[in-house]
Amino acid sequence: MNKKTILIIDDDIDLLEIIRVTLENENYEVIDAQNGDRGVAMARERNPDLILLDVMMSKVDEGFQVAYELRGDAATKDIPILMLTAVVDQSGFEFNPDKDAEFLPVDEFLEKPISPRKLVDMVRKHLPTSV
DSSP states (O other), rough: OOEEEEEESSOOHHHHHHHHHHHHTTTEEEEEESHHHHHHHHHHOOOEEEEEEOOOOOSTHHHHHHHHHHHHHTTTTSSEEEEOOOHHHHHHHOOHHHHTTTTTTTEEESSOOOOHHHHHHHHHHHHOOOO
């Protein structure tokens, strides 16, 4: 059985490595990009099964821009996107996936810091046929 591929788009190298180890231990293939432009290119190139996307990278809303770009592209529009965010912590703004679904084109919001167990559970939720 082929491993499911997960693309992580995050500029925090330490967090990226923690997520990589966590997911590789669960038998996922992990690829990464440290900025939005590279992440979009990798999504088109590698067609991952799921994307973990940070909100704030070089720009405060870079993750949102990446999500809109991925959703607007026929090649990547159906890839599940789980958005990693510390925005609630830093701004007090909370996301409601039911209410904000049209405004924010992602499948799930995961608040940083996230426990490895919760991360794996959320990945499995969005990849029900995973290994």
